[in-house]
Amino acid sequence: MKKILVTGSNGQLGSELYVLSLKYLKYNWIFADRTKVTLDDAELLKAQLNEIQPDIILNCGAYTAVDKAESEKKLAFAVNHLGVKLIAKYAEDNNVKLIHISTDYVFDGSSSSALDEEAITNPINIYGESKRAGEVSCIKENPNSIIIRTSWVYSNFGNNFVKTMQRLMQERDEINVVNDQEGSPTYAADLAQAIIDIVESKKWIPGIYNYSNEGKVTWYEFALVIREFGNYKCKVYGIPSSSYPTLAKRPRFSLLSKIKIKRIYNVDVPNYKDSLEKMFTIV
Structure with missing residues (x-):
């Protein structure tokens, strides 16, 4: 029985992988939070990997506090760069398949x-910067690894834009949402299924892949769809990014092309509205 290690098990993607793992019991799943796989401590991480001895690693763990990273650069790089580098080297040295999640x-x-x-x-x-450094190290240390870039991740688990909007739209009469950043949301359950589809596939084609849901929206447009599905009465106004300053700059445009992952692995990439509706039906 192949052993699959999932890092970042308490995160959105890790949690969705846990839900799906119950349908794939032919694998021995190891779900590791930061206490079991400590990404910011190289020596401890090395010992933990040697103890677990996985056949496949799904590296979903990351430092994701975008604004906080501006003042915690060392920690962000320790997790997103050095931790990834060590995992990639371990995978290369031990003939372990590695799927690493990027952004x-x-x-x-x-x-x-x-x-x-x-x-x-x-x-x-x-x-x-820390995530790009992780990508570069991952490929350098382990050319056989697969990297999946994703965007605007949301889920019923953890903290994310959809859950924040649901809460605010029930608490307030009106809210402002940025309307000049474009991309596509990713329902973590869809990404989790795509990852398992790759694991289940008979082929392993290393390299970088993109995965997000189909459709291009601004955060404001996405908020309007959330309001529609939730049947909320809150008024939503679009504002420029300049009216909502954050410590870290955000990319104005980050729509990802999914052509490669669909062509090579034939994974399902639903429209963002269909996936959002699915999330709303899960209680």
């Missing part, structure tokens, strides 16, 4: 057409 924040947002896997990376914040 649209490796881009600067200056594109106007969907970004493919060959698009130039140029992060504009510390979080994005």
Whole structure:
């Protein structure tokens, strides 16, 4: 029985993988939070991996506090770069298959057409820099690894934009949402299924892949759909990013092209509205 290690088990993606794992009992699943797999402590991490001895690693663990990363650069890089580097080296040395999750924040947002896997990376914040450094190390240490870039992740688990909107729209009469950042949301359950589809596939084609749901929206437009599905009465107003300053800059445009992952692995990529509706039906 193959042993699959999932890091970041308490996160949105890790939690959705746990739900799906109950349908794939032919694998021995190891779900590890930061106490079982400590990404910011190299020596401890090495010992933990040697003890677990996985056949497949799904590296969903990351430092994801985008604004906080501006003042916690060392910690962000320890987790998103050095931790990934060590995991990739372990996977290479022990013939372990590795799927590592990355982000649209490796881009600067200056594109106007969907970004493919060959698009130039140029992060504009510390979080994005740390994630790009992780990608580079992952490929260098383990050319056989698979990296999946995703964007705007949400789920019934954890903290995310959809859950924040649901709460605010029930608490307030009106809210403001940024209307000049474009991309596509990703329902973590869809991404989890795509990852398992790759694991289940008879082929292993290393490299970078993109995965998000289909459709291009701004955060404001996404909020309107959330309001519609939730049947909330709250008024929603679109505002420019300049009216909602954050410590870390955000890419203005980060729509990902999914052509490669669909062509090679034939994974399902639902429209963002269909996936959001599915989330609303799960209680």
